[in-house]
Amino acid sequence: MALEATEKSPLGKAIKRKEDPRLIRGQGRYLDDIVLPRMLYMALVRSPYAHARIKSIRLDEARRVPGVKAIITGEDLAAANLAWMPTLAGDKQMVLAAGKVLFQYQEVAAVVAETRAAAEDGAQCVEVDYEPLQVVVDPFFALSSEAPVLREDREQKDNHIWHWAVGDQGAADEALAKSPVRVKEKIRMPRVHPAPIEPCGCVADYQKSTGKLTWYVTSQAPHAHRTVLSLVSGLPEHLIHVISPDVGGGFGNKVPVYPGYVCAVVLSLQLGRPVKWVESRSENIATTNFARDYHMTAEIGATEEGIVTALKVSTVADHGAFDAAADPTRFPAGLFSIVTGSYRFPQAFAEVDGVYTNKAPGGVAYRCSFRVTEASFLIERTMQSLALKLGLDPVELRRRNFIRPEEFPYNSPLGWTYDSGQYEKTLQKAMSLIDYDGLRAEQAQRRERGELVGIGVSTFTEIVGAGPSNTFDILGIKMFDSCEIRIHPTGKAIARLGTRHQGQGHETTFAQLIAHELGLSAADILVEEGDTDTAPYGLGTYASRSTPTAGGAAALAARRIRQKAQKIAAHLLEISPDDTEWDGIHFHAKGLESRQVSMVDVALAAYTNLPEGMEPGLEATFYYDPPNLTFPNGAYIAVVSIDRGTGQVKVERFVAVDDCGTVINPMVVEGQVHGGLTEGFGIAFMQEIAFDEDGNCLAPNFMEYLVPTAVETPNWETGRTETPSPHHPIGAKGVGESPNVGSPAAFVNAVVDALSPHGVTNVEIPMFPWKIWEILSQHHLAR
Amino acid sequence: MFPEAFAYYAAHTLDEALDYVDQYGYDAKILAGGQSLLPLMKLRLAAPAVLIDINAVAELTGVTETDGQLHLGALTRHSTMEFGCWPQHPLVAEAAQQIADPIVRNRGTVAGSLAHADPAADWGAVLLALNARVEVRDKHQSRAMPMREFFIDTFTTALQPTEIITRVEIPAPPAFGYVGGHYYKLERKVGDFAVVGVAVTATLDQGGRVLSAGIGLSAVGTTSLKATGAEEILVGQRLTPELISEAAQVAASESSPFGDRRGSEEYKRAMVQVFVERGLLAIAEGGSRVTVHSA
Amino acid sequence: MEKVESRAEVPVTLTINGETRTALAESRTLLAYFIRENLELTGTHVGCDTTSCGACTVLVDGVPVKSCTMLAVQADGHVVETVEGLDKDGVLHPLQQAFWDNHGLQCGFCTPGMLMTSLALLRKNPNVTEDVVRHAISGNLCRCTGYVNIVKSVIEAGQKMALEEV
The missing domain is CATH 3.30.365.10 (Aldehyde oxidase/xanthine dehydrogenase, molybdopterin binding domain)
Structure with a gap:
């Protein structure tokens, strides 16, 4: 109690x-609970096309809708020099479509009316003529010379945003070449969305008499939002009062500034009345920031004894129409360079290329420190492949390569100084909690009976707490x-x-x-x-x-x-x-x-x-101003069985042992772990935003973007080790995201473990039953 | 999200409801549970000018059982079927508890689901397996038809715009036997429509011979389907593994799924086979769901 | 409510948390918004547009309903219960107490819906198992808790309610 x-x-x-x-x-008191006198409601007109030129916009009929007070388009914003806004990743983004649209459901016009219903009626009556253009969905095609240039506003006339590399490429190549054992995996983390149950929204309340704007907004970063708004609007910062009321979940979704916010502010400035905009769930999933969408390749070199020698990673990052990630300035791929994980890689090299496509912009860190989930998933999955290749138990392989307690502070080949950890102890605790040896014995018996049972291990290291001012800033503002x-x-x-x-x-x-x-x-x-x-x-x-x-x-x-x-x-x-x-x-x-x-x-x-x-x-x-980041870590073990008839995967058990340093409130820490594991489970098994070849979003609501209910969600078992951070005033490290970072690999490793006796080394997420069944079918395991 | 404006007429008697549908025809939609209609209207994918609310029509409520036959009023909610006790129809509750989610089941109705005619919905397959009949009427007359004549195409039924479904009748299983029934729904999560749904029911005599069999399929065609070929194979036979396997294969061949993001055509066909086999095996093996039926 | 013409506003009267209230609504006004905006009871939340999330769950005549998928005019003359009616004279309902004691909520946005669904479940039968609770709340999505502590809370509240009944 x-x-x-x-x-x-x-x-x-x-x-x-x-x-x-x-x-x-x-x-x-959540955002939509705020009602102000004379408040108006805003709705957005959105593009049905993923890539099209706007030939004309006709507003006559919409203006005649009872209750409609004002409508703005990209042209109106351009006249006020507000057509574009900066993203938190240093790119710029259209507020309302300027001449063309670059993704389906892009914001084209904003309608304000006396009631919610009238605003929607008005938005429905805005007539837009589009000239469809060639749509670029595949980021690899986007990089080819045949692809049309999507961002005509840039000087650079291609779809490549940036190239980012870290580590010693020559040394990594050489070490790989010398390694007697090498494994290479192509791993994809699909586009997903944080989808907190409360969607995003704001109420902009500009008082003409005082010149003060009170801006209620679902914000994870109210001060940053104030500064961005001041920069965008030209309003003096001391006359912008941002209030982020109770927030109904965020998970990264409520970090960026969205076009709807800017439109509501502009309309409140114009009309001198409060303007409320609350997005629908469909708008939330289809347009506000997604996460992941990384196409990754990793190669590990090792000795025959299973000692890792080198890691080489290359990645294509699909950012959609605008690079609207919220990454620190110097880190366009976030902290992806934590990709060497919990292991002593003497050499490593990682590179990432950001690419534009005709999809909604992003990508935020969804319940993870900037791109750390991608990195963890990649290394933990590839370590599984190495264990398979060497014929080693995945636990044994990890033990041979863990950074040892006495090696902290540990300098990774990609530039981080890990603060503390007792990886072996944490893993041992997870193994005892789940009775790892007993499980392996049971697995052998069940395999004899023809069952497909797998045990998956993930021993991840996170990097959180951005960050020290000498390295970390967003739009120049230091991350203290x-x-x-x-x-x-x-x-x-x-x-x-x-x-x-x-x-x-x-x-x-x-x-x-x-x-x-x-x-x-x-x-x-x-x-x-x-x-x-x-x-x-x-x-x-x-x-x-x-x-x-x-x-x-x-x-x-x-x-x-x-x-x-x-x-x-x-x-x-x-x-x-x-x-x-x-x-x-x-x-x-x-x-x-x-x-x-x-x-x-x-x-x-x-x-x-x-x-x-x-x-x-x-x-x-x-x-x-923290002297360093903190490095929470954990050992997760999943047990799954696969229905050979249907391809359905059942998570039979899941043990998570986290080390987040000093614990302030164990009940809250455990709650964070439960929640993060559930989102990791969702990402592994059902959450995905897919597109068809015309750039139509195929999962724009909770009917198709699937998040787990209480029935699918496993009953989580948790444990803890406590290795304080030596540099944090109370030794705490942060925990909210570890379970989401560490768990997807545990699930996939378990499924791969179940299927590996039949030659399977990789399964793509989300692991829908049909995907598993196709693998079963190819390997003559389906029945 | 708000629906477009519409006129709302609440009927208190069946006659009143029939007068409204007669008057407004295509412009109107019947509002029963509203669990499919209202979301479509909120997303502005549907915009009827008139909604005729039949929730207060007492004549359309209630489930009665006569000699093993079930009569479902058109306003029967999914949850009523989920929690009702009809031992001679084990398939009904097992299927009902897999529809949508528990809260939706409190409002959504059996007849509303049939009228909506989504091939991925569950009742179509279940009621086809059970050889149910649908009773519909307009202002002038009443008519009844077997389920398999009711579904015409995706979202299209034999119901005329001036007609209302009044009743669904589920016949009694043959006397003197064991009845078994199972509904298998492959869904990606609770609340999902079926990737594939299979309703299997059979009545066996004391010697284990099949007196009657019903197999209905969801989400593997333009409408809910009845696997009549597979049903015929079973009748009069004992449920041997060989027969079960054959029936399952025939049922799979009677399905005509489309490949989509929920699975390939091949996968869905294979699931029909898997579920028909599992259902028949479960019935053959008896178990708790099989109940003794006495005349 | 007999006939409501398009765009007309009509008085809707219902009993909410024991109090009879009347407010104007259009035919298209959803019950969720009527409760939130017309009756100013903002504990009932809206989290989706496809009847999926259950944040808007209220009891209508004792039965859990997604109030975003029912018209306000349909609730005319009916009895509605929302989260605001749970505690009595400042004393928390056993469900509220159990959610608090067991960390059954984090951001709190889904919580009112979870509480109302669970209330109807436990009124029917307070002796519930984990499996029963998991199925009963499967129409209510939570993104924060992973459900473990919600399930624990509901079971514990049921035990307390069973004792109170005795």
Whole structure:
């Protein structure tokens, strides 16, 4: 049973969440719950074509629809110099189609009306004449000389966006050439979508009298959104107030700025009335940022004993019509260079080419630190192939190649310094939890009976907490984060952070962390995020960065308060600050524990009874620039069986042992793991946005974009090892995304393990029954 | 997402409903459960000018059983069939609990699903297997037809625009035997339409000989299908592995699936075979779902 | 409600969480929006447009219904229950308490629908197994929790409700 928030010394304890009482009563305040006086509703006109020139747009009929107040098109925006907006990846994106459309469902016009229904009626009556153009769906074709140039706005006249490479190519090639054992796999991670249950939306409220824009928006990064909006609109930044209310899930989907947001702002500026835009689920999946869509090839070299010698990776990244990823500036392929994983590769080289196609723009980090899921999936899948080739148990192969505990900090050949880990111990724990040896014996017996049973292992290392200012920025803004704490006279406090939670439980976990530092309880601390007029600047919540960055800021802000508090305590105890000691709950005289004062006593004194000359008050702000990233890791083991008649895969068991460093709230950590595993399961088995050859999106809603229900979802078994990060103020690493990063490979490795005695080495995700059945059929296993 | 504007007329009697359909014909749609119609209207893929709500028509509600025969009022919800207790029709509840999701089943109706005539829907196959009859009427007269005459094409039925389905009748299984029935639905997740659905039912005499057999197929043709060839093979025979295998092959050959993102034509045909085989094997082996039927 | 012409607004009266309320609606107004916008009970959420997600689940005459797939005019004269009606005089319903105790929610957006579906389930029979709960909530999508703690919460709430009945 979880503990109450009044618990003392709360760090590491399962404290019940402080956000829950309002959410379980239906009193959360989400974006669409916001209704302002004289508010108008906006709907978007979208292109039915994936690539077409716009010949004309006729608005007469739409304007006649009862309730319609205004309509804007790309031409109107161009006149205001707002036709394009910057993406968080340094590209630019059309707000409303400027002359042509580049993907199906692209935004063409925005209609504002008195009601939701009237806005939709109006949008339906906008008539657009299109001249269809040749559609480019395949990124490899996009790179060929026969492909039409999609982005005519660029100086570069092809569909290649960027080339990014890391590592020593010559050395990697040479090491591979010398390796007696080599495996090569082509691995694809299809286009998927985060699809939080709350879609994206905003209410733009511009007051002409004050010149102030209040912008309510489903945002994981409200400060970044404020700055981007200021840059796009030219509005002074201090007159933009961004409020991100309760957010109904994000998973990366609510990091970017979307055309609908900009249109709502423009229309509010134009009309002087609040404008609400909330996308439908179809609009969410078909147009707001997708993730993955990586076409990867990996080659591993190894000795005959199974010691890895080199890794070489090349990848084509399909970004759709605009590179609208939210990657740090220097990392167009994110942190994909974590691709050497948990293993001691002496040499490695990775390169990625970004490509434009006629698909919706992206791709965000969907429940993963920038492109880390892709990297993890690739290395964990290819290690499976190596184990098969060598005839080694996948566990044994991993053991032979793990970075050892004494080797940390470990410098990877692709440039990262891993902070800490006990990979062998973590794996061992997962193996004991699932009885790995017993399972292998059982598998052998079941195989005798003709059953197809597989055991899949994934021992991944993540890289999160972007990031240190010397390396990481988005649009030039360094990726620090922040916390401001104010202790009130009665010993209660408010803490504000630059992050914005979407279900991760910050109102509880950050309260626990701060309370622990200050000798208070979580109940004493109100945590507030998402209001840019009150919270200090920060880059937001995504890529598992909140605890590594803002969490560090919170701990250090609290310690800053403690420093001052120690002086006040000394004053109260009538001793010197040097003779004052902090025991976690109280300040007391060194060697005399009975003479003590609490933080509550100190708080009151900070406003009523200060040492001579001290500035009143008890508060601190800390902008934390992390010295390094953190490297959460885990060992996952999946057991599957395959129905030989239908190709259906049943996940019989799944054990996840995570090491995310110091744990603030084990209940919340476990919840994060459950959720991430479920999304990883969805990605492995059913989630995919496919397109036909005309660029039509084949999964634009929850009927075709399949997310798991409680029935398909396995019952997750979890465990933990705890290896603190040596550089983080409390040793925490971040956990929200590890399970989504590590699990897809475990599922696929299990299916491959089931089929490998019959020569199968790869299965493409999502592993729909028909795909498995075709493999069964080819290998004469179907019955 | 809002539907386009429409007029809403609620009928309280069957006569009133029939007057409305008579008056508005093609411009109108019947609103029963609305679980297919309203989503289509929200997506603006359907925009009827008039909705005729029949939910308050008492004559169309209720399920009655007479001598083993089931009479389903047109407003019978999927959940009613899921939780009802009709031991002589084991197929019905097993199929009902696989339709859409539990909340949709509380609103969606058997007759509405039939009228919508999506070949991937479940009731078509089940009711074809059970040799059900559909009773429809317009303002002037009532007529009834076997299920297999009801489906004309995808989303097209024998129902005229001035007609309403009033009742579905599921005949009693033959007396003095064991009845078994199973519905296999291959879906990618709960809430999905069938990739392939197969309804199998059979009544066996004391000696294990097949007195009657029914096989219905979902999502493997332009309409729900009845595998009559396979049914004929079974009648009068014992359910030996060889016979079961033969019937399954024949049923597969009677299907005419299209390849799509849910599977190739070959795959879907193979699934028909797999499920017919599994269904017949389960019936042959008895087990908990097989109930004794006494006259 | 007898006849509502296209685009006309008519008064719709229903009993919601024990209170009789009337507001104007068009024929095309969906019950979910009527509850959220006309009756200003925003605990009922809308998460999709294909009747898939179940975030909008309310009870109509005690039966869970996706309120985005029912017209407001169809609810005229009926009894509707939403998440706002669960706690009584500030005391949490056992389901709410169990969701809180067991970390059965994260972002909270699907939670009202989950609670209402589970309420109808446990009223029928509070003694439920994991399998029963998983099937019962399979019309309600959650992207945060992986369902494990939701299932646990519902089972625990059922045990408490069974004791209260006795």
